[in-house]
Amino acid sequence: MSPRILGSTTKRILNQLRHDHRTVGLLVIVPILLLTLLYFMFKNEALLPGQPSTFDRIGLIMLGVFPFVIMFLITSIAMLRERTTGTLERLLTTPMGKLDLLFAYGIAFGIAAAIQASIAAGVAYWLFDLDTAGSTSLVILIAIANAVLGVALGLFCSAFARTEFQAVQFMPIVVIPQFLLCGLFVARDQMAGWLQAISDALPMSYAVEALQQVGAHADATDTLWRDLGIVVGCVVVALTLAAATLRRRSP
Amino acid sequence: METAIEVRNLVVERGKRRVLHGLTCSIPRGSVTGLLGPSGSGKTTLMRAIVGVQIVKSGVVTVLGEPAGTPRLRHKIGYLTQSPSVYADLTVRENARYFASLYKGITPADADNAVEMVGLGDAANQLVATLSGGQRARASLACTLVSRPEVLILDEPTVGQDPVLRDELWHQFRAMAAAGTTLLVSSHVMDEASRCDRLLLIREGALIADDTPDLVRASAGTNDLDAAFLHLIRTMEKTGVAS
Numbered sequence: 001m002s003p004r005i006l007g008s009t010t011k012r013i014l015n016q017l018r019h020d021h022r023t024v025g026l027l028v029i030v031p032i033l034l035l036t037l038l039y040f041m042f043k044n045e046a047l048l049p050g051q052p053s054t055f056d057r058i059g060l061i062m063l064g065v066f067p068f069v070i071m072f073l074i075t076s077i078a079m080l081r082e083r084t085t086g087t088l089e090r091l092l093t094t095p096m097g098k099l100d101l102l103f104a105y106g107i108a109f110g111i112a113a114a115i116q117a118s119i120a121a122g123v124a125y126w127l128f129d130l131d132t133a134g135s136t137s138l139v140i141l142i143a144i145a146n147a148v149l150g151v152a153l154g155l156f157c158s159a160f161a162r163t164e165f166q167a168v169q170f171m172p173i174v175v176i177p178q179f180l181l182c183g184l185f186v187a188r189d190q191m192a193g194w195l196q197a198i199s200d201a202l203p204m205s206y207a208v209e210a211l212q213q214v215g216a217h218a219d220a221t222d223t224l225w226r227d228l229g230i231v232v233g234c235v236v237v238a239l240t241l242a243a244a245t246l247r248r249r250s251p
Numbered sequence: 252m253e254t255a256i257e258v259r260n261l262v263v264e265r266g267k268r269r270v271l272h273g274l275t276c277s278i279p280r281g282s283v284t285g286l287l288g289p290s291g292s293g294k295t296t297l298m299r300a301i302v303g304v305q306i307v308k309s310g311v312v313t314v315l316g317e318p319a320g321t322p323r324l325r326h327k328i329g330y331l332t333q334s335p336s337v338y339a340d341l342t343v344r345e346n347a348r349y350f351a352s353l354y355k356g357i358t359p360a361d362a363d364n365a366v367e368m369v370g371l372g373d374a375a376n377q378l379v380a381t382l383s384g385g386q387r388a389r390a391s392l393a394c395t396l397v398s399r400p401e402v403l404i405l406d407e408p409t410v411g412q413d414p415v416l417r418d419e420l421w422h423q424f425r426a427m428a429a430a431g432t433t434l435l436v437s438s439h440v441m442d443e444a445s446r447c448d449r450l451l452l453i454r455e456g457a458l459i460a461d462d463t464p465d466l467v468r469a470s471a472g473t474n475d476l477d478a479a480f481l482h483l484i485r486t487m488e489k490t491g492v493a494s
Contacts, residue, residue, distance in 0.1 A: 008352035016340045019378065086336030090394075093302055094353045095325045249306045249320065251265055 001099050009096070009104035010111075013078070017112060023074075027112060031066040031120040035059060039128045056131050056215065059124050061184050063139055064211050066120065067113040067147035068204065069175050075109055075154030076167045083158070092248045101246070102239050106151050113147030114140070134214035138224070142214070145231045146207045152238035159245035178204035183212070203234035255280040255402055255433035256301055261310035263296050263456075270296045271456045273310065278435060278449070283428045285447035285464075286437040287480070293456040294437045295333060298404045301435065302330040314402060326354065329400035333407050335391035339380040343371050343390045346379060350394040357398055365397040366390075368423060370416055385411040392420075403427070403434045409443065421446050441476045452480060459487050 017024060042054040082088040091101060117140050124130040132139065153174055161167035181191070181199040188199050188209075199205045210227035213220075256278040263271040270293045278284045286294050299305035300312050303320020312319035315327060337346045347362035366375050369389040374382065379390055392408055405424075409417045421443065424434055428448070436447070444450055445464050452460040452467075460467055460483050464476060471479035 004355075005353055008349060012338070012341070012345070012349045015345055016338060019340050085339070086332050086334060087338060089304060090330070090332060090336045090350075091353075093304060093325060093328070093330045094350070094398075095322075095355075096353050249304055251306050 001097050001103070002095075005096050005100045006104055006107075009100055010108045013104060013108035014111065016078075017108070027070065027116050028119055030070070031062075031116060032123050034066065035062065035120060035124055035128065038062060052131070055128065058184065059128065059130050060132055060139065060211050060215050061182075061208050063117065063121055063124060064143050064146045064207050065179065065182075065204070067117050067143050068150040068207070069171070070116070070150070071109050071113050071147040072150035072154045072157075072175060073168070073171055075105060075151045076158040076161065076170060077164060079105070079155050079158035080161055080164060080167045084162075088246070089250070092246065098243045098246045099239075102152075102155055102242055105155055106148050106235070106239065109151045110144055110148045113150075114144050117143035117147065132215045133218045134216075134220065138214045138220060139211065142207055142210045142228060142231075145228055145235070146204070149203055149207070149231055149235050149238070152235045152242065155242040156238050156245065159242070178202045181205065182208040184208060203231055206230040253280040254278065255315060256435065257311070257313040258297070258301070259311045261297070261300060261312060262308040263293075263300060263305060264308045265296070269308075269456065271300070274453070274456070274458055276451055276458055276461055278433060280433050281428055281431045282448040283424055283434045283436060283446070284449045284451060285444045286435055286451050286453070287439065287441075287444055288453040289439070292453050294453060295406055296456075297453065298330070298406055298435065298437065302328060302404050304330075326398075327401045329395040329398055329403045331392055331395040331403075331405045331408055335387045337379050337387065337391045337394055340378065342376050342378055343382070343393070344375040346390060347393050347397050351397045354398040361399070362393075362397050365393040368396060369393045370419065385413070385416075388412070389416075399432075401432060403432055405434065405436045407437055407439075409438065409440070417443075441480075444476050452483065454484060454487075459483050 038059055039055055045054055047053060121136055121140050125136055157170045157174060158167060161170060181195060181202060182204045183199070188196055188205065191199060206227040210224045213224040254277045258274060258276050261271050261274045262269065274297065286297065288294050296305060300307055301314060301319055303324065314324055317324055341349070343366055344363065347366050348359050351357045351359060351362035363375070366372060369392050371386060371389055371393060374386060379387060382390060388411060395403065395405070409420055412420065424436065425446070428434055438444065447464060450460060450462060450464055450467055451458060462470070468474055468476060468479050471482035473479050473482065
C-alpha cells in the first residue's frame, strides 16, 4: 500500500461523487425523509407512563441501518462500473495495489457516510426529539462503522455481478435477512435457537446491539465496544475476500 | 538492435478456443512496431499477454528482460485498451491527473501536458461523459502517455480520429520512439502500417509476417501494403507456411 496512491484514489472517488449532484442530494435527503415518515407513523401512539416511545427505539436503529444499505448499494454499483468500463483492468496494470483501491473506497464512502449520518442524526435528535441515554457521537460512530461494513460487502459482492440488474439483486440477499434478524422485529433472545444462531453470525446484529446500548446506557459499555470491534472485524474479513476477487490476470 | 519484448511459443486459450498458436516474435527497443490483422485474429490477446493481464497456457513473454506482469514492470509499461477506459464522471484533466498520481515522480503538470499532447487542451475541463467517441479515446490515450512509460502497448489508438489528428499522433509516436520508447501499435488501417519500423501480421492466432514495411512489400512483389498482405495470406493458405 502507498499513502500517495491511497490518498489520490480517495480524492478521485469523492470527485466522482461531487460531480453527481443528484446522488449527493439523495444521500442527504433520503434518510431525512424516511426518518420523517417514521416519526409521524408513531407520533400518536398511546404510551404508558415511563414506556419509551417506539420512535426512540426504531429511529435510533434506523440511523445505523440507512448508511449500511445505501453505501452497500452505491459501492456495488461503483465497483461494477470499474469492472465493466475497463478502468479496473487499467488500474491493475499500474503500480496501484489492490488494497489501495479497496481502502480508498472504504475511506471515501466512509466520509460520505459520516456526513450523511451526522445530518440524519441531527434531524432525529433536534427536530424529532430522539431520546437516547448515551451520546450522539457514539451513534454517529456506529453508523460510520456500519456504512464502511456496507462498502466492504458491496466491494465483495460486486465481483459476482456482471450487470447492474444483477448487482441490485444482491441488496435484498445481503441486507434483508440481516435486517429481519437483527433484533428489531423480534428480540434476539426470543428467537428460535437456529434463527438466533444465524443472527449471531450476521454483522448487523452487533451494530444494532451497539446502538441499543447507546439507547439504554449513559456511558459506553463493554458490550458496545465488543460489538463495534466485531463490526470492524467483519469489515476486515470482507475487504480481504474482496481483494481475493481482484485478479490482475484474467482469461 | 536491443530487444525490448520477447515472445516465445506463446499459446493462449480463451474458453475452449485456442486464440494464439505458439506465437514467437521479438520487438526491438526504441522502435514503432505495427500489429496488424483482421478482427478476431488475436491482436488484443497478444497485447494483453505482453502487458501481463492475460492468463497464458504456455510460452514465455519477457518485457525489458523481466517476465511480463511482474510488479516492477508496472512502472515501465503503459497499456491503452481498445475501448476507452476512463472515468466518465470526471473531467479530462481530473482523469489524467488521477492516473499521473499513481506513478512516482509524475506531476499534475505532466498530466496537463499529456492532455495537450492528445489535442484535448480546450476540452480539459469537460466531463468525459460529454465528449465525442474520438475525444474519449484520446482522453484514454492521455492517461496512458502520462506516466512516460518505456514500453507503450497501444490497442488501436487512432481509430475514429480525423486525419490531421492521426497524423499529429503518429508524429508523436515517432518522436517517442526516437527518444528510446518502444511502441507496439495495433491498427487495421494500412496507411498507418507504412509509418512503422516493423510490422507483425497475425491471422487466426499465427504470425504470417514479421518484417519492415519495405521488405513485406518486396517479398510480395508489390508497392501496395494491402495487396502485399493479401498475397502473403494467399501464399500461406496454399503452402501452409509463411513465405
